[in-house]
Amino acid sequence: MNQFQVLLFARYAELLGSAQVEVNLPSGATAADLIHALRQLPGGDLLPPTPFLVMNHAQVRAGQQLDPSAELALLPPLAGG
Amino acid sequence: MIRVRFLSQVPLELTPLIDSVTAPDRGAVATFAGLVRNHHAGREVTALAYSAYEPMAEQVCQEIVRETEASWPVRIALQHRLGDVPIGEAAVLVVASSAHRAAAFDAVRMVIDAVKSRVPIWKRERYADGSEAWVDPTAPEGVTPVRENR
Numbered sequence: 001m002n003q004f005q006v007l008l009f010a011r012y013a014e015l016l017g018s019a020q021v022e023v024n025l026p027s028g029a030t031a032a033d034l035i036h037a038l039r040q041l042p043g044g045d046l047l048p049p050t051p052f053l054v055m056n057h058a059q060v061r062a063g064q065q066l067d068p069s070a071e072l073a074l075l076p077p078l079a080g081g
Numbered sequence: 082m083i084r085v086r087f088l089s090q091v092p093l094e095l096t097p098l099i100d101s102v103t104a105p106d107r108g109a110v111a112t113f114a115g116l117v118r119n120h121h122a123g124r125e126v127t128a129l130a131y132s133a134y135e136p137m138a139e140q141v142c143q144e145i146v147r148e149t150e151a152s153w154p155v156r157i158a159l160q161h162r163l164g165d166v167p168i169g170e171a172a173v174l175v176v177a178s179s180a181h182r183a184a185a186f187d188a189v190r191m192v193i194d195a196v197k198s199r200v201p202i203w204k205r206e207r208y209a210d211g212s213e214a215w216v217d218p219t220a221p222e223g224v225t226p227v228r229e230n231r
Contacts (some may be wrong), residue, residue: 009132009203010203011225011227054201057136057140076203077218078202078203079202079204079216079217080131080138080161080202080203080204
């Protein structure tokens with residue numbers, strides 16, 4: 001198992017009640033696995049099915065394998081400007 | 082290299098940004114200021130707060146500036162405000178300087194469009210009736226209500 005730390009922002013931090021969550025997943029876990037696990041957390045059911053996940057500031061696709069040492073963050077729809 | 086800060090917790094100032102990109106061979110400066118508006122989707126907005134995934138937002142702003150300066154004969158200055166921003170104050174400023182006006186006008190538009198679509202910044206609005214919502218350009222109403230919980 002690997003422990004993944006995921007940063008949450010704005011509405012997603014509000015939904016899960018925290019700006020950071022920890023999720024344990026088997027080695028080789030993908031972005032889709034992580035999102036599935038996040039959606040099981042209290043409040044996580046209100047996350048969209050395919051939220052915008054970034055690893056070290058770059059977008060990750062659903063099937064992409066995650067690096068447990070990378071910085072992961074789940075981004076709500078952007079609203080700058 | 083001087084570390085440029087693209088995000089600011091204090092009011093934005095246009096003049097220093099203009100000064101940072103002007104030079105004797107540049108005859109044109111175009112600017113865009115995005116100000117906090119007192120209405121959104123038909124509701125009266127009384128206050129607005131911006132937050133960001135700051136390290137990524139700084140990085141993406143840097144990328145947008147570099148890409149724009151690589152594609153056009155321009156120099157770009159860009160700043161975005163964070164935290165509580167009163168109605169009428171600037172949330173974002175973009176400045177482009179170039180030898181002639183066409184490139185400066187085009188570059189300003191390119192930069193503000195890229196900021197809106199790529200920089201991880203979020204906006205929470207408070208309305209005259211006391212309710213609040215997250216601005217969400219992907220939602221049908223343009224906002225997602227703040228969850229009343231716990």
